[in-house]
Amino acid sequence: MSADALKRIAIVPAYNEERNVGRVIDELRAFDPGLHVVIVSDGSLDRTAEVALEHGAHVVKLPFNLGIGGAVQTGFRYAHENGYELVVRCDGDGQHDPSQLPKVLAPVLAGEADIAVGSRFAGDEGYRSSATRRVGIRLLALIVSAIARQRVTDTTSGFQALNAKALALFAADYPHDYPEVEGMVMTIKHRLRLCEVPVTMREREHGRSSITALRSFYYMAKVLLALFVGLFRRSVVPAGGA
Amino acid sequence: MILAAQTPLKVSLAATAASLVLVLVVFELIRSRRLRERYALLWLLTGIVLVILSAWRGGLNTIAAWLGVRGYPPAVLFAVGLLFVILVLLHYSTVISRLSDQNVVLAQRLALLETRLSERER
Numbered sequence: 620m621s622a623d624a625l626k627r628i629a630i631v632p633a634y635n636e637e638r639n640v641g642r643v644i645d646e647l648r649a650f651d652p653g654l655h656v657v658i659v660s661d662g663s664l665d666r667t668a669e670v671a672l673e674h675g676a677h678v679v680k681l682p683f684n685l686g687i688g689g690a691v692q693t694g695f696r697y698a699h700e701n702g703y704e705l706v707v708r709c710d711g712d713g714q715h716d717p718s719q720l721p722k723v724l725a726p727v728l729a730g731e732a733d734i735a736v737g738s739r740f741a742g743d744e745g746y747r748s749s750a751t752r753r754v755g756i757r758l759l760a761l762i763v764s765a766i767a768r769q770r771v772t773d774t775t776s777g778f779q780a781l782n783a784k785a786l787a788l789f790a791a792d793y794p795h796d797y798p799e800v801e802g803m804v805m806t807i808k809h810r811l812r813l814c815e816v817p818v819t820m821r822e823r824e825h826g827r828s829s830i831t832a833l834r835s836f837y838y839m840a841k842v843l844l845a846l847f848v849g850l851f852r853r854s855v856v857p858a859g860g861a
Numbered sequence: 862m863i864l865a866a867q868t869p870l871k872v873s874l875a876a877t878a879a880s881l882v883l884v885l886v887v888f889e890l891i892r893s894r895r896l897r898e899r900y901a902l903l904w905l906l907t908g909i910v911l912v913i914l915s916a917w918r919g920g921l922n923t924i925a926a927w928l929g930v931r932g933y934p935p936a937v938l939f940a941v942g943l944l945f946v947i948l949v950l951l952h953y954s955t956v957i958s959r960l961s962d963q964n965v966v967l968a969q970r971l972a973l974l975e976t977r978l979s980e981r982e983r
Binding site for chain 2: 677689
């Protein structure tokens with residue numbers, strides 16, 4: 620199926636990204652003029668929302684910072700309520716290169732996957748990061764692979780493409796704190812088809828990533844707890860939806 | 862046979878008075894609608910259990926003997942009090958978790974409605 624026939628949107632969560640968000644929007648639209656863009660400003664204190672509007676994006680402005688999961692889910696809800704059929708998710712800091720989008724979109728457009736995740740580690744091209752982070756990333760990948768009974772390499776990638784089925788699930792229920800890992804497990808548990816696609820990502824141009832060394836330990840502990848408890852949950856979507 | 866340890870009368874009186882004050886304060890908070898019944902139940906239960914154990918010295922002595930507390934039966938009061946405090950705190954953690962989940966949903970709804978409104982006006 621061609622992407623042009625589908626109502627499609629890019630969801631970009633952004634927290635204080637006034638310097639990056641304009642370029643991200645321009646690049647996405649240059650890649651595909653028919654692609655709508657919604658910027659979810661996650662309680663930004665700078666001009667993120669205004670810049671996004673000036674660049675012609677839809678803007679959802681959260682009244683305070685919800686964290687990445689809450690922000691991304693807001694985008695999913697926006698897309699779901701407005702009847703979009705194809706969703707790409709990418710970060711607002713310019714790390715995700717729109718020229719890589721066709722790779723991420725391909726499995727979803729071909730109907731081979733409900734959700735496709737751009738992985739920095741699936742291909743041969745190296746991705747530089749600190750030793751502790753690499754260990755953590757590998758460990759998470761091993762655990763998620765075991766749970767999913769399918770090899771995954773990059774459990775923290777926010778560069779994803781989703782079809783309407785996956786969108787409906789994530790609009791209804793999406794993990795809050797560090798959603799990509801749990802999201803992968805949820806996807807599998809709901810019997811949606813997940814696949815990974817090798818991509819290259821860029822270094823950030825402005826500002827710093829929100830994950831620091833100390834936080835990554837806290838992150839690992841929380842994610843491992845969430846994964847472990849998740850195994851004992853009968854229905855992944857809480858009844859009534861919270 | 863070794864005689865089981867007894868609760869000193871003064872300790873019993875002081876503990877009874879303190880637990881009664883707790884029960885009365887909780888009751889007053891409910892009466893003046895500053896504490897909802899659903900959150901007050903655990904507190905009331907705590908107060909009532911402590912009142913009974915404090916005032917009923919024979920009972921406290923017997924329970925202490927069952928539990929193997931030889932030296933000082935009022936230690937059981939501490940243990941029971943601590944147990945209830947932990948329960949109340951745990952209960953609050955669940956309440957806070959639910960409130961923050963609801964808060965997220967509200968923030969998302971508000972933001973989506975604002976967007977819908979402003980896109981309609983434009």
